[in-house]
Amino acid sequence: MIDIPRQEWATALSALPTKEVKAAAESFESCCHVQDVILPQSGLGLLTLRDGAFHEAFHLGELPVARAHVVLRTQDGQESSGGAVLIDDRATLARAIAILDGVIAGRLPGWETAAALVERGYSARAAKFAERKHILASTRVDFSLLGQVDEEDGDE
Amino acid sequence: MSYVAIKGGKAAIDGAAAVTEFLRGRDDSGEPLNLSAIECQLRLLTSRVVSEGGLYHPRLASLAIKQFQGDTLEAAFALRAYRSTKPRLLATPVQNSTNMRCIRRISSAFKDIPGGQMLGPNYDFTLRLLRFDLADEDPNEFRSIARKFLGALPEADLPDSFPKVLDALRAEGLLPPVAESRNEPFDITREPLVFPVPRSAALATMARAETGSLLAMAYSNMRGYGDVHPTVAELRVGYIPVMVPHPVTGEPMEAGEVLVTECEVVAMYESGKADCLPTFTLGYGACFGHNEVKAISMAILDRSLQKGMQDGPENPSEDPEFVLLHVDGVDSMGFASHYKMPHYVTFQSDMDRLRTTQGKARAADQASQMEVV
Numbered sequence: 046m047i048d049i050p051r052q053e054w055a056t057a058l059s060a061l062p063t064k065e066v067k068a069a070a071e072s073f074e075s076c077c078h079v080q081d082v083i084l085p086q087s088g089l090g091l092l093t094l095r096d097g098a099f100h101e102a103f104h105l106g107e108l109p110v111a112r113a114h115v116v117l118r119t120q121d122g123q124e125s126s127g128g129a130v131l132i133d134d135r136a137t138l139a140r141a142i143a144i145l146d147g148v149i150a151g152r153l154p155g156w157e158t159a160a161a162l163v164e165r166g167y168s169a170r171a172a173k174f175a176e177r178k179h180i181l182a183s184t185r186v187d188f189s190l191l192g193q194v195d196e197e198d199g200d201e
Numbered sequence: 202m203s204y205v206a207i208k209g210g211k212a213a214i215d216g217a218a219a220v221t222e223f224l225r226g227r228d229d230s231g232e233p234l235n236l237s238a239i240e241c242q243l244r245l246l247t248s249r250v251v252s253e254g255g256l257y258h259p260r261l262a263s264l265a266i267k268q269f270q271g272d273t274l275e276a277a278f279a280l281r282a283y284r285s286t287k288p289r290l291l292a293t294p295v296q297n298s299t300n301m302r303c304i305r306r307i308s309s310a311f312k313d314i315p316g317g318q319m320l321g322p323n324y325d326f327t328l329r330l331l332r333f334d335l336a337d338e339d340p341n342e343f344r345s346i347a348r349k350f351l352g353a354l355p356e357a358d359l360p361d362s363f364p365k366v367l368d369a370l371r372a373e374g375l376l377p378p379v380a381e382s383r384n385e386p387f388d389i390t391r392e393p394l395v396f397p398v399p400r401s402a403a404l405a406t407m408a409r410a411e412t413g414s415l416l417a418m419a420y421s422n423m424r425g426y427g428d429v430h431p432t433v434a435e436l437r438v439g440y441i442p443v444m445v446p447h448p449v450t451g452e453p454m455e456a457g458e459v460l461v462t463e464c465e466v467v468a469m470y471e472s473g474k475a476d477c478l479p480t481f482t483l484g485y486g487a488c489f490g491h492n493e494v495k496a497i498s499m500a501i502l503d504r505s506l507q508k509g510m511q512d513g514p515e516n517p518s519e520d521p522e523f524v525l526l527h528v529d530g531v532d533s534m535g536f537a538s539h540y541k542m543p544h545y546v547t548f549q550s551d552m553d554r555l556r557t558t559q560g561k562a563r564a565a566d567q568a569s570q571m572e573v574v
């Protein structure tokens with residue numbers, strides 16, 4: 046079983062060393078046929094954001110984007126589709142992640158290895174998120190102290 | 202304007218490139234800058250370049266900073282040039298910054314905001330005194346900074362994201378309603394600004410504007426050539442997860458995350474339309490990276506431009522054409538720099554006209570003297 050939702054597999058795998066992800070994908074390529082539904086591409090994506098004041102959409106700027114979509118077929122006829130879109134400019138990495146995505150989604154032979162990679166990447170991301178929470182926690186303002194002394198607010 | 206082709210400068214131009222590179226390599230430390238050091242230790246400089254370049258690629262921004270020896274305008278120009286060589290693969294669905302994974306979140310409107318205020322990384326409360334110990338920093342000490350910080354903190358039990366301060370004000374009926382327009386946002390990379398432009402064009406233009414230019418325009422409003430008088434309802438810095446459709450399922454998947462600074466200001470209230478109560482006016486600013494002055498300046502200008510679009514501009518910062526056509530760093534730097542290029546023909550023409558005019562003036566002077574005699 047893998048408890049991590051599919052929408053987070055790609056970012057979890059991106060958190061791991063690229064060599065490791067590519068090596069895992071290559072090992073699956075050697076035992077099943079991988080067909081590109083679209084050629085792996087790298088280019089740009091336009092980031093559309095909702096403004097916080099009036100909720101209007103506008104373009105904040107562009108991002109590097111790599112994407113891939115593959116179909117995997119095993120020798121015994123099992124088939125699964127995999128895909129990935131990354132904020133990255135390496136199409137080869139997107140393709141490797143698309144292969145692992147397809148392997149896990151289709152529970153193809155050896156999928157547990159790919160799932161273990163996802164879990165490891167997920168933990169690496171969790172550590173990064175924890176760092177950010179440390180940043181917040183260590184700088185949280187405690188206004189309750191303000192009420193204990195008789196002083197004016199620091200407003201203009 | 203006309204130019205003349207110049208021959209004979211190639212050796213000098215090649216020499217200039219070599220000299221520029223020589224000055225970079227003359228560093229006594231013998232260590233070339235590595236990109237990771239630029240990205241982390243000069244993170245605010247990198248932030249500035251990703252936002253002014255309009256491309257969220259911190260690593261290439263670091264490379265551009267290295268290549269152009271710290272010139273942010275040239276570095277942003279290089280990022281723009283790079284992006285122009287790349288195909289556009291997609292436009293993301295509309296992302297919601299409420300999902301931001303914050304590292305900083307403050308409000309100058311309320312002490313108690315839902316989720317609390319967290320100062321995060323900033324220099325707001327730091328004395329602007331030089332830290333001479335950094336001049337000769339011990340590498341071992343440097344390496345231990347992150348370890349010590351993380352080791353000293355207990356597990357933090359905080360949510361992944363926080364509600365917006367404006368949502369509470371809106372729920373109370375103190376803010377104008379959200380926009381009803383669901384038009385496609387204006388793409389400034391594909392369409393020229395032909396005025397009047399929609400607000401989405403103004404926001405996109407300011408999001409990649411040069412920080413100093415945006416600040417100067419907003420400062421003119423703050424000092425007296427305008428009357429926005431903002432209160433920062435919320436300023437946040439953090440990572441927005443970018444959700445795009447999964448190529449197989451079509452369901453939203455996270456493609457990565459982007460560091461963004463966002464500012465929402467509440468400005469003076471104004472009378473509503475018929476049958477509507479008065480509400481506060483609003484301004485919004487956002488940009489790639491961590492750049493608070495830029496986000497605040499943009500929010501003030503967003504408000505001043507709304508006023509100018511509605512009632513007609515009464516000062517420069519309310520004039521969309523004046524603001525939006527003069528805040529782009531690459532545009533303005535290009536125009537300023539082009540004056541360094543040979544203008545031999547145009548200047549020759551200027552001299553010819555001046556000599557002719559002087560000659561006519563002398564002749565007229567002599568003629569008038571003759572008449573007097």
